[in-house]
Amino acid sequence: MNVWKLAQSPNYDRNVNKFYPYSELPYAGEYNLLKIPISLQNLIEHIDYWGEGRAVTQFGTTGFTDCYNINEKYKLVSKGSDVDRKIPNRIPVYSMTECDTSNYIKDRSVKLVTVSNGPISKSCAKDIARIVNYDIGKIVTFGYDKDSEDIKNLEDVLKYTEFIYCASHTVPSILSELTAFETRRAYINIKDLQQELYRNIADANYDNALMICRDMKINDNSSAIFNVVSKMMQEGFRNIVPYAYQLWHNNEQEIVKKYFPAQFALILNGDKVKIINKKHNLALKLDKDLNSNNTRKALGGIDDNLNNWKFTALWEDNKLSFKIDTGDGKLSLCISDNKTSGKRHLYAVTYSNNLQCKWSLVPVMSKNNFVLYIVDKQFNQGMKLDAETIKNEERLVVSDDSPVCDQEVYGWDIVPFIKE
Incomplete structure (x- = not known):
């Protein structure tokens, strides 16, 4: 704690100084904390779990300049030119296996949650699922193998929500700035996933539409296909028939039989x-x-x-x-x-x-x-x-x-x- 307390303040020349961070305060229950966002009419744009702010190293770029960073209570920046400084816009958790930000962040109040640089424990996964907004939110992981314990923990929690892994999802451009990770996985809410499916069918991107259908099927959300198909037929889209053809000839006949006329x-x-x-x-x-x-x-x-x-x-x-x-x-x-x-x-x-x-x-x-x-x-x-x-x-x-x-x-x- 003494090392953390004496460390240099966060670098707000490189990073945007957000409202109400707790970068200079330890994790402590006795504080009368102000939860963010102040109003749920204005959701938090972005939280990076285990984030440390923007860092550029020989291995690539990590972190973001304009978001809140959830990290351990005495954690300091571990890489880049700001090493050993306090983490900008930090929201503290007790440890990597005891992750509870409910004193700091309101339920379902975050539009985008990213996670990298640390383990996704069961506690971490539950906290991510708690803070992300179910209607418009999305979750993007960086650097985790699809068969890892981290992803298993996250998906075990997300199966009780309406967030689904989408291999073809086009992530926000800001996320493309991270170059230090070879893998990326996006989990998006069912409403956005339906829009993604609609867009790919309309644009005749049938391979992507097929992948989305399979993601929906794996996650027991195939009925969302019916919603998209019905909407597009009501609007007179010709691409519905080629899309059904692609499903049929890629061993997804049951989807056609169940969710199409x-x-x-x-x-x-x-x-x-x-x-x-x-x-x-x-x-x-x-x-x-x-x-x-x-x-x-x-x-x-x-x-x-x-x-x-x-x-x-x-x-x-x-x-x-x-x-x-x-x-x-x-x-x-x-x-x-x-x-x-x-x-x-x-x-x-x-x-x-x-x-x-x-x-x-x-x-x-x-x-x-x-x-x-x-x-x-x-x-x-x-x-x-x-x-x-x-x-x-x-x-x-x-x-x-x-x-x-x-x-x-x-x-x-x-x-x-x-x-x-």
Whole structure:
């Protein structure tokens, strides 16, 4: 204690002098302490557990210049040009195995908790979980192996919270200033994790989105995937289907089956299905008569439980499209090159490698009502039924230049084909 008491004061030329630090006071219960933050309307921006302030050594940079540092009661700066000075903006704990800052820091009052330079004991882990804010906070560790006792202690505590390890998380730029550590692990709250998943899907960063899903699954928070998927479908994002494809083809079929509409599994598994128009409740089928070029017109007609289809996914140049084939695989749905009265007709053909036989699926949900827009890749037009009826009250399947935005007109449902 005498060495600590006689040590030089903290270096506040290098470090920001924060309000109400206890750098010059020992850990003592008899003090009438003022807890920070003064008001929970203004949360603490950053606390570095076992921090000593900024230090630059031959091994790299550690510590931060603008945060509170939690450390042992008689600990002095151990490295860099401020060695043996008192730690700036220090909040004391009794020891590395007896970590209780509840007399100094209010519960759930810190936006960012970093930890490095010291052991994460069970006591330390509990204190970290106590001070971090559950709604907007995050925890970032530096220099700990993922299989270490330190990380085990931290994760044992965090499993009772809504903080989840996120390998793909982009940490605040200030944390990139630390160069002395080879490893870094970020634990973020479930709300931020959902935003992270949303952003990666929207940006087509499917590898990152896949990692986030697996983190959620490991931590029993897979239901958060449903929240993101539902929100993005309500907003009309096309990337939901490629994201589901990536899950499906990376051994995460159960996530798709559990948290996506049932139609996704039918499509991605290549099951035989019926394709039903939302507005007229008519099934996609083919004219029995051949055209002169050996194609068949696509029609919407009363479901006779004979016509069935299957979707074949094509992943090319990091983009997803589908072939829509008859259940026997002999014919593929194709859009016409030519317009008739401003409309393009749809046909089934035996050749299927050109762009006219490739389709995008756009999932749309409103008030728990799910439909798919089926949009061709060649002209970016939505598949719909013609307003006029022909024989047997059937309608031609067509597309035109109208915006694809009316769920009644452009919406299709996918249901299992069950042979009677």
